[in-house]
Every structure is written in structure tokens, then in C-alpha cells.
Amino acid sequence: MTGGPRRTRWPLAATALTALLLWLVGYPLLITLIEALRSPSGGFSLETFSTFAQRGEEWLALWRSLWLSLASVVAAAVLGVPLAFLFARRDFPGRRLLTALLTLPVSLPPLVGVLAFLFLYGESGLITRLVGGFLGMSEAPWRLQGWPAILLVHAYSMYVYFFLFARAALLATDPSQREAAASLGAGRWRILREVTLPALRPALLGAGLLTFLTSMASFSAPYLFGGSFRVMTTQIVASKLNGNLRLAMVESVALAAVAFFALVVSRRWGGGSVVAVSHGVAAYTAPPLTGFGRWVVPAMAWGFAFVLLLPHAVLIVLSLVPTATWTVELFPPVLDLSNYRTFFTDARRLAPVVSSAWMATLASAAALVLGFLAANLGRRQRGRWRGLLEGMVVLPWAIPGTVFAVALAVTFSVDQPWAGRFLLIGTTWILPLAYLLRTLPLTGRAAIAGLAQLDPAQEEAAAALGAGRWRSLWRVTLPQVRPALAAGLALAFITSLGDFVTSIILYTYENRPIAIEIYSNLRLQEIGLAAVYGVLLMLLSTVVLFTWGEGRKAGAI
Amino acid sequence: MTDLLTIDSIDKSFGAHRVLEQVSLRVPEGEVLALLGPSGSGKTTLLRLLAGFERADGGRIEIAGEDVTSLAPAKRGVGMVFQHYALFPHLDVGKNVAFGLSSLGFCGDQIAARVAEVLALVDLVGFERRAVGELSGGQQQRVAVARALAPRPRLLLLDEPLSNLDPMLRERTRRALRTLVREVGITTVLVTHEQQEAFDLGDRIALLYEGRLQQVGPPDLLYEKPVNRFVATFVGRPNFLRGEWVATEDGEGVRLTRFEGAPVWPGERNGPALDLVGGAELMLRPEALQFVSAGDPLAVAGRVVERAYGGGISHFRVSLPERDGEAVEVEVLDRSSVAAEGDAVFVAPQLQGPRGRIWGTRTGASE
Ligand SMILES: Nc1ncnc2c1ncn2[C@@H]1O[C@H](COP(=O)(O)OP(=O)(O)O)[C@@H](O)[C@H]1O
Ligand SMILES: [Mg+2]
Numbered sequence: 001m002t003g004g005p006r007r008t009r010w011p012l013a014a015t016a017l018t019a020l021l022l023w024l025v026g027y028p029l030l031i032t033l034i035e036a037l038r039s040p041s042g043g044f045s046l047e048t049f050s051t052f053a054q055r056g057e058e059w060l061a062l063w064r065s066l067w068l069s070l071a072s073v074v075a076a077a078v079l080g081v082p083l084a085f086l087f088a089r090r091d092f093p094g095r096r097l098l099t100a101l102l103t104l105p106v107s108l109p110p111l112v113g114v115l116a117f118l119f120l121y122g123e124s125g126l127i128t129r130l131v132g133g134f135l136g137m138s139e140a141p142w143r144l145q146g147w148p149a150i151l152l153v154h155a156y157s158m159y160v161y162f163f164l165f166a167r168a169a170l171l172a173t174d175p176s177q178r179e180a181a182a183s184l185g186a187g188r189w190r191i192l193r194e195v196t197l198p199a200l201r202p203a204l205l206g207a208g209l210l211t212f213l214t215s216m217a218s219f220s221a222p223y224l225f226g227g228s229f230r231v232m233t234t235q236i237v238a239s240k241l242n243g244n245l246r247l248a249m250v251e252s253v254a255l256a257a258v259a260f261f262a263l264v265v266s267r268r269w270g271g272g273s274v275v276a277v278s279h280g281v282a283a284y285t286a287p288p289l290t291g292f293g294r295w296v297v298p299a300m301a302w303g304f305a306f307v308l309l310l311p312h313a314v315l316i317v318l319s320l321v322p323t324a325t326w327t328v329e330l331f332p333p334v335l336d337l338s339n340y341r342t343f344f345t346d347a348r349r350l351a352p353v354v355s356s357a358w359m360a361t362l363a364s365a366a367a368l369v370l371g372f373l374a375a376n377l378g379r380r381q382r383g384r385w386r387g388l389l390e391g392m393v394v395l396p397w398a399i400p401g402t403v404f405a406v407a408l409a410v411t412f413s414v415d416q417p418w419a420g421r422f423l424l425i426g427t428t429w430i431l432p433l434a435y436l437l438r439t440l441p442l443t444g445r446a447a448i449a450g451l452a453q454l455d456p457a458q459e460e461a462a463a464a465l466g467a468g469r470w471r472s473l474w475r476v477t478l479p480q481v482r483p484a485l486a487a488g489l490a491l492a493f494i495t496s497l498g499d500f501v502t503s504i505i506l507y508t509y510e511n512r513p514i515a516i517e518i519y520s521n522l523r524l525q526e527i528g529l530a531a532v533y534g535v536l537l538m539l540l541s542t543v544v545l546f547t548w549g550e551g552r553k554a555g556a557i
Numbered sequence: 558m559t560d561l562l563t564i565d566s567i568d569k570s571f572g573a574h575r576v577l578e579q580v581s582l583r584v585p586e587g588e589v590l591a592l593l594g595p596s597g598s599g600k601t602t603l604l605r606l607l608a609g610f611e612r613a614d615g616g617r618i619e620i621a622g623e624d625v626t627s628l629a630p631a632k633r634g635v636g637m638v639f640q641h642y643a644l645f646p647h648l649d650v651g652k653n654v655a656f657g658l659s660s661l662g663f664c665g666d667q668i669a670a671r672v673a674e675v676l677a678l679v680d681l682v683g684f685e686r687r688a689v690g691e692l693s694g695g696q697q698q699r700v701a702v703a704r705a706l707a708p709r710p711r712l713l714l715l716d717e718p719l720s721n722l723d724p725m726l727r728e729r730t731r732r733a734l735r736t737l738v739r740e741v742g743i744t745t746v747l748v749t750h751e752q753q754e755a756f757d758l759g760d761r762i763a764l765l766y767e768g769r770l771q772q773v774g775p776p777d778l779l780y781e782k783p784v785n786r787f788v789a790t791f792v793g794r795p796n797f798l799r800g801e802w803v804a805t806e807d808g809e810g811v812r813l814t815r816f817e818g819a820p821v822w823p824g825e826r827n828g829p830a831l832d833l834v835g836g837a838e839l840m841l842r843p844e845a846l847q848f849v850s851a852g853d854p855l856a857v858a859g860r861v862v863e864r865a866y867g868g869g870i871s872h873f874r875v876s877l878p879e880r881d882g883e884a885v886e887v888e889v890l891d892r893s894s895v896a897a898e899g900d901a902v903f904v905a906p907q908l909q910g911p912r913g914r915i916w917g918t919r920t921g922a923s924e
Binding site: 174176177180181183184185186187195198199201 | 605609629656
């Protein structure tokens, strides 16, 4: 490796960008902390904190968030890691197609996934009816409620992290290492324990952290399935909707602190991460399955893929069921396009789609620009500047969306331009801003990962050939990081498009986004229309993710 | 000496692709055998069969008289050094080297002592606690060798052990490796695609091409008495001259042009029964040719088209008008410039030293 890229002699741009990011990302959190420490009369006080500390339900919610997240990590790992071994180490018919199918749960926005689970396994869900009918029961054989339901949804959507991370790590390790161990007398278990698992450690830690943070921040599943089982995110929203903003602030501080603590702990653990010794890696062709396994394993994998795709299928089916036509039958008696007709002919129905589309476009484009600029300027700066720039970009990754929503609600509820605070609550602009904050780490991390793979000598070569800064950026840098940026942009776009967690706190009726519309349709028992919106989100997300998101293994998720 | 390794009629295919065909080989105790061949000839596959990472389709492998053909790698007592070393990146040097010792039931002190002993052998005294990622390529290679040697294997397998080093280091490491292997006295099979490496390290050389063993023997045998065109080309530089085979009073030779009085250059067949139908081919090394005067009975006229001075030895390309301008390579001691480009010269074979080889034009191309 040659030395890092040239350092800029002109840190003004970096200074301005850092200031902007600090204002965007750090400032609302700081304001929230300060406001939480103020008494209603104005002075400094720990009053709200002590209220928080004295209420058993707050501790209970925090504890539930914590153990549910740990349980989600375990469940996702138990599902994802063995699959990663199977798909990285063995060959069987349909392996490539199945690999793509197995990652489909990521493309379902959280609320849509929850919706689909409701349609499948809820009290009058399709599978529930089928099983109940098969067993001859008059009531539903189970209830999709409480922590088991939340855990099920988490495992479904987050096992993908373990599957993708572990599979990539397995494919990247040199198969000769295992052979070396074998010829040194090690048996299967010793090789797994002492050679394979250590090589997987960084990937497992990464997937574990991602799953943990995503679960801590998870809102849709606890909100719809939790009932009286409150976790921290639903607790915050309840406080906020009850008008107790001050308590919501303290709760947000507590949740953010736990998430941040998890991030720090895992960084500490992962500290001794292994630097690969690379002299190239021996080519490895996965041996085909033999004997009995040759039929059983693919059959099970296809069966698993089928179960994974049921949510997608049921959304489509339910979107074809006209309102109030499906009552006690096992299968819906009528299927037609009436919901779609309603949807397309009523301008009010289309309004949320338009809102979501422009807000997601604006937010993800801004996130892309900011993320790229921060990553590109950051890598030319010295340690502390760089840490600050990249830190501000990545920080929102560890902070749950609910916390950011509360922070924005607090910060932008007053008009104090001299303090950098504007009245945005109740306006159209608060949601795009929230989306921007939520998606900044997605584009930023993608840009950092993409730029890290760039050989700095190329830019020097361009400079030596007389290319100026912009030309070099345009002709040399951007084309090479484009796949990574496209992947980051795709994720940012679908995250904004399907956002529920920040929207429910910040939306105004005029620009209510799709997820809010789904939720209100659900409450109005307009199941078919909710499903139509769900199908729309699912299609858009899948298409965007699989056309732009090719390079998403490059570290964007 | 008894054979430590016996390979008997090994066949191996990957799908429809036959990678090894009827390979048989014996390696006596203590010998270093260099398995030489171009890329893709099946060298690594053969080595992996010996280590037990692949199963042969047919044939038999014995190590020290024991049939290991279908024995698991862990039970073979074979040490292997991989082309990319395959060190365990999460373990330090000492733990890498100790890896094979704990399976043997060594206890803590014995392990430490043995690790120190083999590290000393590869000239890495005191490197136990170093991370493998911090080491240079040459040091990593030596750790890989130490790790393979630590459990005192019966057989050492090295897959292109020098190919990942830069040229300067390669030379030095090669010498160190030779000393080490001789010192330990371990039976070794070493894979390489470089003739120089094979000559330098191997007691004997087994030349593999397209999955078949072409010739096995000490380096000078392969150089001086190659059995076919392929061996002659892969080991050293050859001149091939087609002509008519004739018996002479002191043996045999090849007449270089069609007319009766043309010179017959002497040569030798490896086996008397070689099929010469369709014409014979004479193989001569460049240094087996010399410049002579016009009166020499074996002289063939030529013109120097290229001269490369190599410090003491010069290399000439000479085109032969009587053979339609076909060119031969001549290498001679060149103190006071023997000939210059454009000069008319006469070329003839040296009569002392090894004779040229003769084979049929059809059989000579690798069978
Ligand atoms: N696991 C494998 N599957 C399929 N083909 C293989 C495999 N290993 C080697 N081959 C093929 O066998 C041939 C010989 O390979 P190899 O033994 O690696 O040659 P060498 O080491 O002499 O370069 C090559 O054509 C290679 O493509
Ligand atoms: Mg090879």
C-alpha cells in the first residue's frame, strides 16, 4: 500500500461540512439532552430523570428492549449462520437463485413485513385459518401477540444479516487453512472451533451488532404486536402521543445511551480484529452434496425459501380481496382488482404515494451528497477531523429512529434562528429532514467503504496527467465508487420510502407518507387497501434494491 | 534404500476432465523429489492426493509401506506447505507452529520446546509472539515450513514454496530451503513450474505434462537425455533438426539434407525400438554445437542472424540456407568475438560430451 491520499491544503470546505453535520446530527441530540435536564420552570433539574427512574414500567420497557434484542440476535444467528455454511460450502441445484431469494426479507419495509405477518399468522390470517381448519378448531390455534410475535418478525427480517455477512466471510477465507489444519491432525470440530470460527468472528460481531441495534430501534413490530408488552420505542411514542414530551426525551436519552453503549462494547470486542494475511486465496469449488443430502437439503432450502416468500405472496393476495368479502371461509371467496381501482381513481389515495416519493427522493439524494462529501473530505484529513466527519455520518446508525424523531420534534419546535433552531414542526420539511438523518449512515458508510478500496495512486496519476480536482473527482473517483454509492442510495431510498418510525411522530396530514396511510387503513379495517399500499412498497423496494443495490455486500447494510 | 512413498497407477478426473493419468512414482527415504511441469499439468492435484485432500479415482498410494489411499489427511503424518502458506491469521507464530503438536498429545513445556526448536531451524528464533500479519513474505513462508515440520511428519509436501516471493528473496530462500531440507533429512516432494528451482532443490525430477509423467530422473539425465520433444523443451533450450535416420559405423545419426553427400550428425536413441516411420528428429543443445572451418566433414554452412553477448558465453542464432533458412541456436565460449552478425560461418556438433537425442517425429511429440 502506498500512503493515503493527498491532504487538502484548504480545510474550509471540511470545516463548513463538519459544522453542517454537527448541526444536523449532533445538535438535536444535544438539545434533547439539555431540555431533558431542564425543569418545567426553566432551571437545571433532574426531576424528569428521577420520575423516569422511579417508574417501574420504564425499567421494564428498557429491560424488554434489551433482552428482546439479545434474543433476536440469537434467533437470527441460529437461522442465518447454518444457512451461510450450507450456501458457501456446498453446491446443489438452484443455489444461486436461492441465495437471491433468501435475501428478499431485507427488501420488505418493516411495517409491510409486520402487515404481511398479520395477514399470514394473525388471528384471521391465512395460515392461522388453514391450520385451525385442518385441526378442526373453531378458534385460532394461536395468537400473534407479545414478544413471541415480535421475535418471529425480527428473526425473519434480520437473519439475512447473519446469512450475508457469514457467507461473505466464509467465501473470503482461504480453504487451504482448513486443509492445513487437517493435515496437522485436527478433526472437524477442532477445525471449526479453532480455524473457521475465529475467521468468522468479525462478520458475526458485525451482524450481531447490526441485529442488536436494529432490534433496539425496531418499532413497527412492537407497536402492532406488542399490546401491553411495551418496549422502549413504543414507550417513547406513547409518552409523546400522551403529550408528555419531557418524559419522552428522558426515555430517548436512555434508549440512545443503551444503543451507543452496545456500539462501544462491540467495537472493544472486535478491537483485535484479524488482518488477513493475503497472498491470494486458493480457488475453491464447493463440492456437490452427495447421497441422501443431495435431495433433502435442496428440498429443505426451497421449503425455507417458500416460507420466506409467503409474506410477499399474501400481500398480493390480500390486495385482491374486496372489502368485507372474506369472513369465515378458509380461502378468500372473491378476488378482483377493485382495491386497485379505488386506489388509482381516488386522488386522495394517491397523495401519500406522491408525498413519500418526493420526500424519499429528496432525502436520499441529500444523504448521498452529504455522505459522499463527508467521506471524501474525511479521508483527506488528519485523525481528529476525519473522526468527527465520519463520526457524524455514522452516528445516526446507532441511534434509534424514534430517538431522532423526538430530538427533531424538540429542536425544531421553536423559532430561534440565532440558536440554529427553526420552526419546522407542523411543516412539510420536518419529515424529509428526519429521513435524511436516518439514511445518512447508509450512504455515508457505503461511500466510506467504496473510497477505502480506491487506490490513492490513481488520483495522483490523474493529477500528474494534468487533471484538476473536479475532473479527477468526476472522471477517476466517482466512476469507481459508483456501485457502492448506488447501493447506499438504494438502501436510503427504500428506507425513506417505507419509513414508519419517525413518520408517526413527525408527520402532518398534508404530507402523510405511505406507512402512515397503511396504518390508518388497517385501523379502519380497510385491509385490501392497506395491502395495495404494501404491495406497492414491496415492489418498489425490491426493484430498487436489486437494480441499484448490486454492490450492497460492499458494506452498505 | 527403501521407498518411503510409492505412487502406483494413480488416475484422477474432475468431471470429464482427466487431470492425472496412470501416474506411478517411487520416492526413496530421504530424497527430495521435484515435481516439475507447466501450470495446469496436475502438480497440485497430485500433491493434494498425497496429502489426502482429494481422493484418487484409481491406483494406490503407500507411505512407509502403509496403504494411505483412502486415509484422512489428519492420519497421514504428512506435512504440507501451501502455495499461499495458509497460516492461521488469528494465531501468533508460536501458536501456528504449535497447532499440529497439541493433536499429538504433547504437553505445554514439550510444545514450547519443540516450537522453539523448529523456529530455530528456520532462523526465526524468538518470533513466537509475533502476529503472522506483521511478517514479511519470506518470514511467513518459513513459519509455514516450521508449522509443517513441527509434528515430525514422515513426508514433507511443498507446493510452489517460492512462487509468492519476489525474485531477490526467492534466490536466498531457495538456498535456505535446500539447506534446511537436507539438514532435517526428511523425504520431500516439492512442486514447482520453474526448471531452475527443480534443478537446484531436487535430487531427482519428475516431469509432469498434461497429467502424465514424462520422465523421472536426476537433473542431468533430463537435460542430457530427454525422452521426448516436450522434456527437451521444458528443461533447457533445444534445437530440433529433422532428417533421415542412418546407421553409421560408430552408431547412428541423422542426415541433414536430402542429397547423398550431406553430413550425418551423430545422435542416440533412448530406446532402440523407437518408431522412426515418418522421419527422425535430432535434438541438440545450443552448447553442443560449435563453429568449425569449411573443411570439417560435419560442417553445415550458415549465416549469423543474431548475436547476444552473455559475458564469456555468447549466444548466436544461425540460419542454415541448405535447410531453407531454418535457424539453430549456438552457444560458445566467446573471449575474442568468434563471429559477428551477418558473418558466414560453418556449424557442426561437438564430438565430445553427450550426444544429441534422436526420436521419431511422430513419437517425439509427447505421447
Ligand atoms: N477442484 C477442481 N475442480 C475442477 N478442476 C480442477 C480442480 N482442481 C484442479 N482442477 C483442474 O485440474 C488441472 C490441473 O490443476 P493443478 O493440479 O492445479 O495444476 P498445477 O498445479 O500443475 O498448475 C487444471 O486444469 C485445473 O483447472
Ligand atoms: Mg499448482
